[in-house]
Amino acid sequence: MINKKVPSATEALQGVRDGMTLMLGGFGLCGIPENSINRLVELGVKELTCISNNAGVDDFGLGLLLQKRQIKKMISSYVGENDEFERQMLSGELEVDLVPQGSLAERCRAAQAGIPAFFTPAGYGTEVGEGKESRDFNGKMHILEHAFEADFAFVKAWKGDEAGNLVFKGTARNFNPVMCGAAKITVAEVEELVPAGELDPNSIHIPGIFVQRIYQGAAYEKRIEQRTVRKRQ
Amino acid sequence: MINKKVPSATEALQGVRDGMTLMLGGFGLCGIPENSINRLVELGVKELTCISNNAGVDDFGLGLLLQKRQIKKMISSYVGENDEFERQMLSGELEVDLVPQGSLAERCRAAQAGIPAFFTPAGYGTEVGEGKESRDFNGKMHILEHAFEADFAFVKAWKGDEAGNLVFKGTARNFNPVMCGAAKITVAEVEELVPAGELDPNSIHIPGIFVQRIYQGAAYEKRIEQRTVRKRQ
């Protein structure tokens, strides 16, 4: 067993520098790497390019990095819910590259899988397809999309073991698995870190080979973005 | 819950006809759809094109279909271990298309995922790459490979539920998950079929949306191809 465990976010984020490209898991505020984001804020690294489906809210998630002007460019599919984001984007401080959600996921997965490029119908005939190679397959037009390149991927799992194996919970899975192994270094934070052998090898979502560093998150706020409930009868 | 359960292989294989292209899961004899193969033998359908990593042994797995001359063409990565296969191939009765194992898997997955084509380095500069489009990405040559098209996919899982959700065991997983949803109709046979709600939604390998019909296999031989053991001290 190759041990990937590090004591905390401090060690896990060694080597993160200004100007790097980072992948960050999560959908909305669900399944985001809270502890790694907090550490990025502490480190104060700047000029970051962040590949993340969303950009957090004003005071949580990637919004924390936006508040401190640490992000140069966002590559996302949907970036509402964030006033500071809007301000920086409209003022031109922040560069934004909008990517269809499925292409965003597949471009991460392609990087993980050593697939440099693939064809998808999403975005053909729209701004997204402009300047991209297009081709007809079975009578339907597709565009060529490329794998992302990133320096670090920060993901959050429910459980993990010292070998770096990860198990996700519910829809907090989302982009986290496809970012593992999609960057030069993948850092996983988990709610519960167990010794190797405790996770069922049959039920591991991401094998440890895709993860370079794993640590137990200090605490999780897990903020709910849209609390919707029904009344008990 | 959309119920995918059918009583047996008989109903599950309704619509299989001469000349069709079939995907069959399994690696060697591990995780092969034994009951569906037996039913294909019973049906006596002919001129089949089979996409399967291997071709069974003389008297088990796809070897049973070869014995009865039901297969016109095999698309596989490795086809040793089978005398009848060798005879038919050398005599020209059987057409064989050899595909690198990773490309075989990815071409199935591409069909499942609606990706018509992707670039891979495997096979560049070899017979496999002949006549295929090639391109340099980051200083390395790749070839363009296409998604498979198939009429039926026959897979075998460990457990399944009525909604068609599947869980695989050990290395019997192999090609089975990537073939689900990669053909027009996916037929899953399972060792244990349970009511919907009994499988942990977090631990499902293949969601039921990729499966059109599911049935409990009548019996499983699970033959071991290479029994290797060590002596107890």
Added chain:
Amino acid sequence: MSLTKEQIAQRIAKEVKDGYYVNLGIGIPTLVANFVRDDISVEFQSENGVLGMGPFPYEGEEDPDIINAGKQTITTLPGASFFDSAMSFSMIRGQHVHLTILGAMEVAENGDIANWKIPGKMVKGMGGAMDLVASAENIIVAMMHTNKAGDSKLLDRCTLPLTGVGCVKKIVTNLAVLEVSENGFVLKERAPGVSVEEIQDATLGKLIVEGEIPEMIL
């Protein structure tokens, strides 16, 4: 009398067939789930990674790790499954989801749709909409026939940046049910009490009216 948003959803629910996997967009489409007949089997997929969505949780039972694509807390039904974003879009791109229902700002008579961007305004992004419209075999647009300024949303050509080309098959508005044909919008049903003329007046794209147009049955 033009339909309410609930009634639009109610009419669209009739298009949901037994055995369908359905993806519902935000807004009116979300309401469709409330009107699906309970004698048929349907599963709802949400592109953030869940199949088999159930109703909202009871108060106090919200789980921050279980949400839908609108970021709302949800529950799941027996037979549900969770999966990653790549597999979620394998379901969509691979056409395993049978029906996609989504809103639009504009639809053109050739099936083009625009629903993600207004030049000069803050752009939030397309989310999964471009994958959905480019992939789905069966797309129903749920929207008001005209915008707040009273301008038609059914055009000869979209004026806003496109989400997808030639992909919309059917449109249900507060005034009518229409299908997209090679020649334009084919009027299929009128909202109760709404005349063909009213629909024609509210439609800028080519409207094809053949024979008697029945009123919708909700």
Added chain:
Amino acid sequence: MSLTKEQIAQRIAKEVKDGYYVNLGIGIPTLVANFVRDDISVEFQSENGVLGMGPFPYEGEEDPDIINAGKQTITTLPGASFFDSAMSFSMIRGQHVHLTILGAMEVAENGDIANWKIPGKMVKGMGGAMDLVASAENIIVAMMHTNKAGDSKLLDRCTLPLTGVGCVKKIVTNLAVLEVSENGFVLKERAPGVSVEEIQDATLGKLIVEGEIPEMIL
């Protein structure tokens, strides 16, 4: 004295470093696992879908659902995982596996390798070999220096159909350790008691001998 197959494996085991994920081909490469130092952490990947392979099972404990790429029954170690064939080749194609050790029929001085097909003979197929050699950053070929007819397997150009082009970095044979450079095979080590001349005689491709060539230490 030339090395036995076990000794070739033993020498290659020294190339396996702490923290490596390793894919072992069938034949001599499989033996490498027996010689890896036990004070380093290494995990073995098998392309049929397992990471963290252990030894063969005890008699009576074979599980038909747990095999390696050679179709042999195996066991797994703590920290192991199972996965599907697409993910398995994501590990390989995505260069997450650090070292691939495999056999060959021929290797050329430009790093080309042929190990899957002999024209006129029954062709079993390439299995995962083409993916492995096209993807791996670090490939070691384990083979005898000459074939059964006594002909060199280290050539200026492969005569058999290729498995991959320009991909082999290092070769360990029964006679020598060689590295592939831009200019040809660079002789790095001799088998104990084997002279440079013997190696030169058994090598058809360009052999580069610079300075004193040490004997291997096993």
